Amino acid sequence: MFTRSILALAVVLGISSSALAADATPAWNEIMAQKKLTACVVPSYQPYSAKDASGSWSGFAVEMAKDVAKSLRVDLEFVETSFKTVVLDIQSGKCNVFFGFNATPERALAIDFAGPLYTLGxxxxxxxxxxxxxxxxxxxxxxxxxxxxxxxxxxxxxxxxxxxxxxxxxxxxxxxxxxxxxxxxxxxxxxxxxxxxxxxxxxxxxxxxxxMTPNYALPSYAGVRLDDGRFQKFLQRWVEYNRGNGNINYWLTSSMESIGIKPESIPPEVTF
Structure with missing residues (x-):
């Protein structure tokens, strides 16, 4: 995968993935200086995220990004990504955050995480x-x-x-x-x-x-760039607060309902 290529190159050059980002402006400083949060989103991936004909985004990952931007008191911009490129997009600074993927050990060598947001099979x-x-x-x-x-x-x-x-x-x-x-x-x-x-x-x-059984449910996280950790620490507190008070569960279920998935149609074995 591309993450292996990036890390292999770093090994050849004798540098770590954190060193690769050492010269980059920390995400927190960048967001505050520009007064803008940039979130990566996957198009046409309901109920996570989707873009309509007018260019408007919807989905629970979109709602999470909106709330983070509101908490930071900054504007919000969405940038399209894919599961194949999202780690590189975060690492390169194309976006500041991506909501909803697994914190695998391989990915943790390249980027940082806040969460878990939810757990899902x-x-x-x-x-x-x-x-x-x-x-x-x-x-x-x-x-x-x-x-x-x-x-x-x-x-x-x-x-x-x-x-x-x-x-x-x-x-x-x-x-x-x-x-x-x-x-x-x-x-x-x-x-x-x-x-x-x-x-x-x-x-x-x-x-x-x-x-699928056994139900190997994996926790999903918000991914951020490896830097001084200020943005990651803020996002971790944001996750803990919004998961604890039920906001994340509400964003998940309401986004599912918006595309016709009623709460009663969700199998009882499925928990967030």
């Missing part, structure tokens, strides 16, 4: 006519089963770990995986539960939601 959607052996991760560990994931998504790590023998269909975007199972290019598409439910809300032709 994985859901699956199947191509029409596909009858899975079951919904255990081990049931997918078969070369005859084509499993789709978006490159850089947390589902990629889980599939490679628990179903390494499956035929893996790695595509740039989650929307591509939804199209892949509809066209028969893949048998099963795996993503976080909320993203799986979001994909199904966008396309009624997609089949029922399957919850």
């Amino acid at each position: 994985f859901g699956a959607l199947d191509r029409p006519g596909f009858v899975p052996k079951g919904d255990h991760w081990a049931d997918l560990n078969d070369p005859s089963i084509r499993v789709c994931y978006a490159v850089g998504n947390s589902s990629e790590q889980q599939i490679k770990r628990f179903a390494p023998k499956s035929t893996q269909v790695a595509l740039p975007k989650s929307d591509d995986c939804a199209l892949a199972i509809m066209s028969g290019r893949a048998d099963r598409y795996i993503d976080g539960v909320m993203a799986s439910m979001g994909a199904r809300a966008k396309n009624s032709k997609l089949g029922p939601l399957h919850l």
Whole structure:
């Protein structure tokens, strides 16, 4: 992956990832000087984030960014990213923060994190006519089963770990995986539960939601640049406050409801 390339280059040059950012202005100073917070968002990834025809953004990651900017008393700008490039986008200063991905040890070598924002398991959607052996991760560990994931998504790590023998269909975007199972290019598409439910809300032709078991729920964080840590410390306090008083849960559930996912339709096994 690209993070490995960046870190490998740093090793060759004899410098650390923190040294790579040493000459950069700390995010806190940059935000305060410009009076602007820049948040990376993935387009068409409901209920996390989505942009309509007028250019307006919606989704719970968008609501979180809005509240952080409000707390900082600064303006807010959104910049498009992808799961494949978001670490580099944060590290390079293209954006100050990204809400909603896993703090893997590899990523922690390149960027910093605040959280967790919430904890979430994985859901699956199947191509029409596909009858899975079951919904255990081990049931997918078969070369005859084509499993789709978006490159850089947390589902990629889980599939490679628990179903390494499956035929893996790695595509740039989650929307591509939804199209892949509809066209028969893949048998099963795996993503976080909320993203799986979001994909199904966008396309009624997609089949029922399957919850992967065991439920290896992973915590999701806000990612920030490695620097003097001032912005990360602020964001950590923001997360603790808003998770404790229920705001984060409200942003999650209300964003899901805005795309047609009613609270009562969320499986009882799904907790945030």
